[in-house]
Each structure stands twice: as structure tokens, then as C-alpha cells.
Amino acid sequence: MKFIVNTVAFFALFHVISGLAGKAPTKTLNDGNQIPMLALGTYGFDDIPRMRQAVNWAIEAGYRHIDTAALYENEEEIGKGISDVIKHGLVKREDLFITTKLWNDKHARHQVVPALQESLSKLGLDYVDLYLIHSPEASNADGSPANIDYLETWKGMEEAKKLGLARSIGVSNFNTEQIDRIIKNSLIVPAVNQIEVHPSNSQEEAVKDCFERNIAVMAYSPLGFFVSRGQNGRPGKDDPKILNIARKYNKTVTQIVLRYLLERDLIVLPKSAKRHRIEENINVFDFHLTPEEMAVMKTFNSNTSIFD
Ligand SMILES: NC(=O)c1ccc[n+]([C@@H]2O[C@H](COP(=O)([O-])OP(=O)(O)OC[C@H]3O[C@@H](n4cnc5c(N)ncnc54)[C@H](OP(=O)(O)O)[C@@H]3O)[C@@H](O)[C@H]2O)c1
Incomplete structure (x- = not known):
């Protein structure tokens, strides 16, 4: 009997330590749900079957948040990875935060819930967290522009939330004017706007606008800063100012870049297909940058998107 009680207590403790905690702190969204501040980005895996392995590595390393999209065509492999980590007892479903996205060719109101159901079926889940x-741009199946107002799309998103298929709903690549149109004409305020943010595209205004509206910001392509170094005269990972900061904390330049975004209360989504980098990218919660170091990081902004 004593053995059973001890065993149950051990597994309960193991779950608290390994499952719920994760490595990244969480932030409260405007609908009361908690979102982990760091997610595994999953766009651009050359080898989609490696995605499953990467999800396993990420959860072992302490990630609890995965960012995917219908567009990435990797939801099935991610679903297998999620099933692995749950089956192995590393986490429970409720410990995970899964984000996916509606693609542009499913913007008609009646298409939203079926599109989400398709993603859920690929992921092997009953609901997504976000x-x-x-x-905001709608397209036809052949990629040509479609004349569908995103307010219609948002109504479909609200239905998805009401049905419990998505715990939170939000937008990506929306500007302030578009967000304000949603707020003015809808029942639910987006919980999140996911936009490109990194040191060379710091997006101060867009971030401020979101925060003023109580909308969390997910920073995509957070490492765009040095991965595209050299282009358009952008500084890169060898810049002595960043190297100095990295040396001071015994961290890598990547970790300094992620920390700079986290200090701004942004949710970061670094993508890597390599185990040692997946581990490196989450090892950013044991130090802080000073206001002076934040000011140095700010000097790298040139309002340059890596997608232009
Ligand atoms: N909503 C949107 O429209 C949108 C658009 C773009 C991206 N996203 C999301 O944001 C995520 C991240 O953006 P991203 O994939 O464009 O770029 P990113 O995460 O900023 O950078 C990824 C690149 O950095 C490399 N890398 C990762 N960790 C590294 C490290 N520690 N040291 C050196 N290099 C490292 C990766 O290579 P290896 O894989 O070889 O390590 C890859 O080449 C995406 O995966 C996706 O989930 C969303």
C-alpha cells in the first residue's frame, strides 16, 4: 500500500516538475488563458519526417508550445510527435500549448471551422490552444486574390472558439488599422497578433499598439537578425557589441537576441531542426539584459523585413 502511495506521489511530482512547469514562463492572454513565452517554430523543415523527432527533442528540452500552420504541411508529423511525448508520459495534453493557423484560401466564414477540424484531425487533437x-489577405484555391473581408473570417474564428475547438483565437500579419476594424465590429478581441519581430525589424509601434489593446505579440523569425546578415548592410552575429553582451553572460548571440525580445514581453518562436540548437534556444530564462544592453540592441533596428 505504502509503495503504491509513494509511486503515485512520485509520478505526481514528476508531472509537476516535467510537465506543467516547462522551461518558459507563461503570460496571461486577454481571455484568461496562459501562453508559454517561447515556442518551437516549425516553418521550413526541409525534411518533414524530422519534424516528429524535433517535437520530441523540444518537449524533452522543456518546450511546451509548438507553432505550426496548415500552410507548413507538417501538422501530421507534429501530431505524431505530440502523441509520442504523451505516450511516453513526458507531458499530458493539458501541459501543451499548440498554435496553428488558417490559410488564406479558407477565409469564407463557413470554411473556418472545417479548416480547423482538418488541422485537428492531422494533429490528432480535440482542440488547439490558439x-x-x-x-488578412484572402485567396482562391489557385492562389489568386479572393474578395473576402477578414471580418467574415473573424466570425468563423469566433464560432471555432464557441465550439471549443480553439481555446484562444488571434491574428497574424495584421496591422493596427485592421485590428481596430475587428475590435469595432466583433464580439471577441484577438488574443494575439503574430508578426515579424527581430533586432533589425523591432516593430516598436506595432507592438505598442497591440499592448495598448491588451493583445499579446508573438515574434516570428526572431533570429532573422543574423541569419540574413550581410544583406542590405544589416549587422550580423559577429557584431562586437552583441558579442560583448554574449560574453558577459556566457551566452550565444542567438540567446542574446531571444532574451532581447523576451525582455520586451514578446513571445518568441525560434525554429531549429537541430537538437543542440533547440536546447540552446530555450536556455534563455536564467539571465536578464540591463536597460543599457537593451538600448544597444535597439540600435540594430533598420525597419527591415527579412521577407522583402
Ligand atoms: N505567421 C507568419 O506569417 C510566420 C512567418 C514566418 C515564420 N513564422 C513562425 O515563426 C517561426 C520562426 O521563424 P523562421 O523559421 O522564419 O526563422 P527563425 O526561427 O528566426 O530562424 C530559423 C533559422 O535560424 C537557424 N537557427 C535556429 N537556432 C539557431 C541557433 N541557436 N544558432 C544558429 N542558427 C540557428 C535555423 O537553422 P537550423 O534549423 O538548421 O538550426 C534556421 O535557419 C517559424 O518556424 C514559424 O513557426 C510565422
């Missing part, structure tokens, strides 16, 4: 409209 569902985003990937972009």
Missing part, C-alpha cells in the same frame, strides 16, 4: 488567421 488558432490564428495567418494573414
